[in-house]
Every structure is written in C-alpha cells, then in structure tokens.
Amino acid sequence: MSTGQIGGQPPNPRGIFGPKKQGREALLNALVLLGLVIVPLWAVMADEPFTITLVTRAVIFALAAVGLNIALGLGGLVSLGHAVFFGIGGYAMGILAWHAQNYVPLFEWPVLFEGTKSMPVIWAVAVLASALAAFCIGLLSLRTSGVYFIMITLAFGQMFYYFAISWARYGGEDGMSIYVRNGFPGLNTLDPIQFYGLCLAALLLGLLLHARLRRAPFGLALNAARQAPERVRAVGLDPLRLRLLAFTLSGAITGLAGALFADLNRFVSPTMFSWQLSGEFIVFIILGGTARLFGPVVGAVLFVLMEHWLGALTEYWHIGFGALLLLIVLFGQGGVIGLIAGKARAHD
Amino acid sequence: MTFSLILEQVLNGLQSGIMLFLMAAGLTLIFGVMGLINLAHGSLYMVGAFCAAAVAGLTGSFVLGLAAALAGAALAGALIELVVIRRLYARDHLDQVLATFALILIFSEGTRWVFGSFPLYLDVPDALSGPVALPLGIQYPAYRLAIIVVGLVVAAGLFWLIGRTRLGIRIRAGENDREMIAALGVDIGRLYTIVFALGAALAGLAGALVGAIQSVQVGMGEPVLILAFVVIVIGGIGSIKGAFIGALLVGLTDTLGRIFLPELFKLVMEPSAATQAGSALAQIAIYVLMAAVLVWRPTGLFGARA
Structure with missing residues (x-):
C-alpha cells in the first residue's frame, strides 16, 4: 500500500504482437491498427473531414498516454501531472509559431531567431523542453513515493497551469491562436489526411519504443525496480536513476x-495544463487495460x-462516463482489452 | 504600504489558511486511518457549499444553511464510503485515484444537472456584513473575522476529539494497527465510515463558509483540493498538527505573496514589468515553498513515515 506501485507490465518476449498465447490480444491490436x-x-473518399479530425485527436491523445505509460506502466509511477508536458509541448509550438507569424523576433542574441513554422524544429524544441521539465519535476518528486508522488505531480501541474494563466505575453488565460498550421518538408499539412499521417507515424514510433523498452535491459531493470527496489539496489543499480x-x-x-495537439487545433491555452487532462491520460491507460501495449x-x-x-446525446455525458469508469475500476480489472482478450500473461 | 494594510493581509492569509486546514485535516485523517487518497474531497467541499446556498436561499437563514452543509456533506461522504470507497481500501493507489476521479466527474456533472451552470450566491448574514474595528485602527470585515474564529474553534475541537476522546483513541489506534484494534472488538467498518463522514463534514463546512465570500459553482472544489494536497505534502501525511502548520504557511505565503511580491519587484524593476513578474511569481510561490520543503524534508515537516 505505502509504496503505491501498481500491478505490472511483464516483459513481452515476442514484441509488438505478443506471444501465441495472446493471440486474441494480437488480433485485437492488428484490428485497431x-x-x-x-x-x-x-x-477521405466519403469527404468527411470531421471524421479525420476526430481520429487525429484520438491518435494524439493515445500518443500522450503512451508516453505516460512508460512512467506508469513500466515504472509504476502514478503521475497525476502529465498534462504539464502536454502543455509545454503545446506552448513550445505556440510560442515559436506566434513569433514567426507576428514577425516579432524571439531573441536577437547571440543570433537573430524569429521563431519558426517548421514542424521538425518545433517538435525538437517541444521534446527537449518537456524532457527538461520532466527531469526537474522528477528530480524533486521522485524523492518520495506513493501518495506523496501523486499529490506532488498534481501540485506541479497546477503550478504550470497558473503560471500559463499569468503569462500575459503569450495570451494569459485566453491562450494563442496560430492562424496557419505549421509545415513539414515535403508534405501539405493543411490537408487533414497528411497531417493525420504524421500523427499516426508518431504514435507508431511511440508504441515501437515502448515495445522495445519492455524487453531492453533498461525496461527489465525498471520493472524490477518497481517490484523489488531493494534487490535492484543489491545488484548495483540505482532505482532512482532508472x-x-x-x-x-x-x-x-x-x-x-x-x-x-496544438497544431491540430491551431490553438494553445492554459487548459492544456489542466489537472483534468492529467486524469484523463491515466483513464485512457486504464480504460484500455493496464499492462497492455495497446491499452x-x-x-x-x-x-x-x-x-x-x-x-x-446529452451535455451531461460525464456522469455516464464517470459511472463507467467506476465500474471498470471496481469490477472490471484489465480494461476493455482484458474483457476481449482475457487476462494478461502476468496474472496467468 | 501601511502597517494596518500589512496586518489586514496577514488576517486574510490566516483566514484562507484556516479554511485550507479544514480541507487538509479531513484528507490527512482519511489517509492516515484508511490509507486512501481521496480526490473527491473537493466534491464534498462543493456539496457543502451548494447545500448551504440552497437551504439559505429557501429559508433565508445562514445558520440553517451551515447546518445543511454539515449534514449534506457528511451524508454524501457516508454514502460514497459505503457504496464505493470501502471497496478501495485494499486496492493500490492507482485504483483509488481513478475511482475517486470518476466520483468527481459524477458529482460535478450531477450538480450541474441539478443546479445549472450559473453560480449561486450565498449571502453573508446581516449581523456579520459590516466591518469591525480592531485595535491599531484596523477595519476588518466581520464575516472574515468570524470565519477565523469558527475555524480555530473547529480546529481546537478536532485536536480534542483526536487527543482526548474514545473515538480519537480508536482513530489513532486504527492508524497504527488496524488488525489489532479489529481483534479487540472495534467495529472497523463503522469506524471508517465515521472518519470519512467526519472528514466530509469538515470539507462541507469549509465550502459553505468560503462560499459566502466567493461564488458557489461547479468545479470550485478542485483548486482547493490541490492546495490542500500542497498543505499535506508540506505538513506530512497523517499529521493533523502538520496540516495545521502547513495550511497556515500556505495561506500566508499565497496571500502575502500576491500583495508584496509585485511591490518587492518594483524596487528593482520598472513598475509594469514588476507587477507582471511579481504576480507571476506570486501565483507559483506556494509550489516553490513545497519544492523547498521536499528538498529539505521529503516526508514533510511533521511526517513520520516515508
């Protein structure tokens, strides 16, 4: 109880589609893909651009949750503040594109930099900035564990939320609108399906990384640090560093x-930092099924x-959603994939 | 910046700190005794405020509204303990987070469904609506002063309850060794329901008292819940004394930071930039305080356990 570690993700020896025993899960994963x-x-054929936007939204949320799943699923770290990184990624895009679109240099020293509308550059900045933030928050909050960790990540999330609200230069509470979607070399990102292709590729890379991490030495050590930190320490590894x-x-x-996500909406605002979003990321993982690659x-x-x-149907749909979530947590361990594909291997 | 303004802000800080204590005390009790992290505590704060606003609106009596807040929140707390929370004690923290997150969704949307999206207003009782004259020539709103007094009385009552009564002995015993006190014949299930309802009533009281200063609306509980978490991290989980000290520290830092940080920055910067930088820093001052405590003492000022 006191450690707050959660039940786990077994190393999966057959990679992305799992061993034969998991035939149904593999089939399900293939169907989802x-x-x-x-x-x-x-x-595209039926000329329904809204459907593409909807699927793009789902794929981006899935990528965010795949990221969280490395901390939560592999590391057993229940972070209730992952919207911080989602928001930092969003503001990285917003700030770089805002300067480029308004012809206001971001900085003039040591070289003149006027912001950018190029996705690869924006992504690099987003990844570096959120990694740096995660490193700093991790350094402080990983000194603790269990409920402390949950409360601290939640509190840091709120800190970034309030900071974004008070940051008047970049829109404060109203956020920033970026009028034209940023570009990617060789693609027309204004075409919904081409932008969707980029997002799907990012999700697949994320899933591949997760699948490889599970059976890499680092993933195994991390899994061990979740289950038995003392033993990991005894063989000379440092659980904190892992x-x-x-x-x-x-x-x-x-x-x-x-x-x-910011590029999908061409808009960023402090709500990207909100604690509800952090909660929803965890919900995605549990709804699909913990210990599942495609959860x-x-x-x-x-x-x-x-x-x-x-x-x-109703503007109060959160009531039904909350009730469903409650039922899944109380009675349906294993999430939706668990209902379809049976128990995860670790529990056999 | 006069001396009386500073004192007034200190009183404001005390007032918000004491309200935070009512929230944090319930949370820390529930965690200490049952080992449960309850995100839905903010919803109970909201339930208290809505009960108070609805009953005070119907009857015109603020006192009846307060009673309704206490009863409504305690009832809601006992109900969710019996139906949902009790199934979570043996689960890991992830399940507790998810289930209580689901409860927030249900409570918030349910309240919106019943009362609509517009905020309700809870009027300060007439007798307390004016200012009172304090020594040193300070004029301070009587209602805010009354909240400080009520909060202090409740805090004293809570310390007495935990430290001096039979129920308190059982609660402390439950924190230390729940199997043992169950073996000694204490009905542990009932004790848990009582502790949960007690925590809920404290949250509901805070919601109703603060509701008369701010507006009563859906989603009012969660920002306070997160502040209460900061309080608990600073004070140490499971410690009522820690919650008290932590709550006052957070309340004072937050209130005084908002007033004085922009002033402080004006000494070294031009006024408009100073106001912006100062208020941005004031927004995050309590989290900086939390980070500092974490570096110094990872288990909080009064936390015994890791």
Missing part, C-alpha cells in the same frame, strides 16, 4: 503529443468516440 488506417482513408530516466522519457513523448490506444479511441457520441 487496421481501423486507424482504414477509417481515415474512408473519410525512474528518473523513465519519467524524463515519458514526459518527452507526452510533450511531442502536446505539440501535435492507451484503445482507451483514447474509446474516450474520443464516447465524447463525440454521448456528448451529442
């Missing part, structure tokens, strides 16, 4: 998702679908 390719292509690295990596990926993806897709369909 197929859906993420086919549905937007269908939407967790700090995992937390930093996790923040960097969520930061990238934030930059993409965050399934969870994010379900959330966006419910938000769309239930939200159209």
Whole structure:
C-alpha cells in the first residue's frame, strides 16, 4: 500500500504482437491498427473531414498516454501531472509559431531567431523542453513515493497551469491562436489526411519504443525496480536513476503529443495544463487495460468516440462516463482489452 | 504600504489558511486511518457549499444553511464510503485515484444537472456584513473575522476529539494497527465510515463558509483540493498538527505573496514589468515553498513515515 506501485507490465518476449498465447490480444491490436488506417482513408473518399479530425485527436491523445505509460506502466509511477508536458509541448509550438507569424523576433542574441513554422524544429524544441521539465519535476518528486508522488505531480501541474494563466505575453488565460498550421518538408499539412499521417507515424514510433523498452535491459531493470527496489539496489543499480530516466522519457513523448495537439487545433491555452487532462491520460491507460501495449490506444479511441457520441446525446455525458469508469475500476480489472482478450500473461 | 494594510493581509492569509486546514485535516485523517487518497474531497467541499446556498436561499437563514452543509456533506461522504470507497481500501493507489476521479466527474456533472451552470450566491448574514474595528485602527470585515474564529474553534475541537476522546483513541489506534484494534472488538467498518463522514463534514463546512465570500459553482472544489494536497505534502501525511502548520504557511505565503511580491519587484524593476513578474511569481510561490520543503524534508515537516 505505502509504496503505491501498481500491478505490472511483464516483459513481452515476442514484441509488438505478443506471444501465441495472446493471440486474441494480437488480433485485437492488428484490428485497431487496421481501423486507424482504414477509417481515415474512408473519410477521405466519403469527404468527411470531421471524421479525420476526430481520429487525429484520438491518435494524439493515445500518443500522450503512451508516453505516460512508460512512467506508469513500466515504472509504476502514478503521475497525476502529465498534462504539464502536454502543455509545454503545446506552448513550445505556440510560442515559436506566434513569433514567426507576428514577425516579432524571439531573441536577437547571440543570433537573430524569429521563431519558426517548421514542424521538425518545433517538435525538437517541444521534446527537449518537456524532457527538461520532466527531469526537474522528477528530480524533486521522485524523492518520495506513493501518495506523496501523486499529490506532488498534481501540485506541479497546477503550478504550470497558473503560471500559463499569468503569462500575459503569450495570451494569459485566453491562450494563442496560430492562424496557419505549421509545415513539414515535403508534405501539405493543411490537408487533414497528411497531417493525420504524421500523427499516426508518431504514435507508431511511440508504441515501437515502448515495445522495445519492455524487453531492453533498461525496461527489465525498471520493472524490477518497481517490484523489488531493494534487490535492484543489491545488484548495483540505482532505482532512482532508472525512474528518473523513465519519467524524463515519458514526459518527452507526452510533450511531442502536446505539440501535435496544438497544431491540430491551431490553438494553445492554459487548459492544456489542466489537472483534468492529467486524469484523463491515466483513464485512457486504464480504460484500455493496464499492462497492455495497446491499452492507451484503445482507451483514447474509446474516450474520443464516447465524447463525440454521448456528448451529442446529452451535455451531461460525464456522469455516464464517470459511472463507467467506476465500474471498470471496481469490477472490471484489465480494461476493455482484458474483457476481449482475457487476462494478461502476468496474472496467468 | 501601511502597517494596518500589512496586518489586514496577514488576517486574510490566516483566514484562507484556516479554511485550507479544514480541507487538509479531513484528507490527512482519511489517509492516515484508511490509507486512501481521496480526490473527491473537493466534491464534498462543493456539496457543502451548494447545500448551504440552497437551504439559505429557501429559508433565508445562514445558520440553517451551515447546518445543511454539515449534514449534506457528511451524508454524501457516508454514502460514497459505503457504496464505493470501502471497496478501495485494499486496492493500490492507482485504483483509488481513478475511482475517486470518476466520483468527481459524477458529482460535478450531477450538480450541474441539478443546479445549472450559473453560480449561486450565498449571502453573508446581516449581523456579520459590516466591518469591525480592531485595535491599531484596523477595519476588518466581520464575516472574515468570524470565519477565523469558527475555524480555530473547529480546529481546537478536532485536536480534542483526536487527543482526548474514545473515538480519537480508536482513530489513532486504527492508524497504527488496524488488525489489532479489529481483534479487540472495534467495529472497523463503522469506524471508517465515521472518519470519512467526519472528514466530509469538515470539507462541507469549509465550502459553505468560503462560499459566502466567493461564488458557489461547479468545479470550485478542485483548486482547493490541490492546495490542500500542497498543505499535506508540506505538513506530512497523517499529521493533523502538520496540516495545521502547513495550511497556515500556505495561506500566508499565497496571500502575502500576491500583495508584496509585485511591490518587492518594483524596487528593482520598472513598475509594469514588476507587477507582471511579481504576480507571476506570486501565483507559483506556494509550489516553490513545497519544492523547498521536499528538498529539505521529503516526508514533510511533521511526517513520520516515508
């Protein structure tokens, strides 16, 4: 109880599609991937740009949760402040593009830099800035564990939220609008499906990284540090360093998702730092199923679908969503993937 | 910047600190006794404020409103303890976070459904609506002074309850060894429900008292909940004394920072930039305080356990 570590992600020897025993989960994963390719292509043919936007939103949320899953799933670190990194990614995009669009130099020394509308540069800045923030927050909050860690990450999230509100230069409470989506060399990002392709590629890279980490020495050591920190220490590894690295990596990926999300909406505001968003990222992972590679993806897709369909039925859809979440936590361990594919291997 | 202005701000800081204490005390009790992290504590604060505003609006009596806040929040607390929370004691913190996050969604949207999105207003009772004259020529709102007094009385009552009564002995015993006191014949399930309802009533009282100064609206509880977490991190989990000291520190830092940091910056910067930088720093001052405590003492000022 007191350590707050959660039940886990077993190292998966067969990589992204899992061993034979997990045939149904692998099939489900393949179907999800197929859906993420086919549905937007269908939407292009049927001229339904809104559907593409919806799927893009789901894919970006999934990437944010895949980032969180490195800290939460592999490291057992229940971070309730991951919106910080999402927001930093968003503001990295917002600030760089705002300077470029308004012809106000960001800095003039040592060289003149006028901001940029180029996605690769923005992504690099978003990843570096959120990794740096994750490193600093991790350095402070990983001194503790369990509920302390949860409360501290939540509090730091609120700190960034209030700071963004009071930062009048970049829109304060109102945020910033970027009028034209940023560019990517060789692509027309104004075309929804091409931007979607970029987001999906980022998600796949994130999933690949997660799958590889699970069976890499680092992932195994991190998993061990979650289950038995004393033993890890006894073999000469430092659990704190492992967790700090995992937390930093996790923040960097969520930061990238934030930059993409800002570009999807062409808008950033302090709500990207809100604690509700941090909570929702955790919900995505649990809704899909903890200890599942595709858990965050399934969870994010379900959330966006419910938000769309239930939200159209009633403006109070959060009541139903809350009740569903409650039922899953209390009675349905294993999330939606667990319901379909049976228990995770670790519990066999 | 006069001396009386400084004193007035110190009183404001005390007032917000004492209200924070009412929130943090419940949270820290619930964590100490049941090992549960309750994100829905902010919802109970909101329930208290809405009960008070609704009943005071119907009857015109502020005291009845306060009673309704206490009863409504305690009832809501006991209900969610019996239906949901009790299934979470043996679970890990992740499940507790998720389930209580779900409760926030249900409470917030449920309240919006019943009362609508517009804020309600809870009027300060007539007898306390004016200022009072304090020594040194300070005029201070009577209601805010009354809140400080009520908060201090409740805090004293809580210390007495925990330290001097049979229930308090059981609560402290429950913190130390729950199997043992269950073996000694204490109905541990009922004790948990009582502790949870007590914490909920304290949150509801705070919500109602603050609701008369600010507006009563959906989502009012969560910013206070997060501040209460900062208080607990500073004071140490499970320690009522820590919650008291932490709450006063946070309340004073926040209130005084907002007033004095911009002034302080004006000494070295031009006024408009100083106001901006000062108020930005004031927004995050309490989190800087929390970080400093974490570096110095990771388990908080009065925390015994890691």
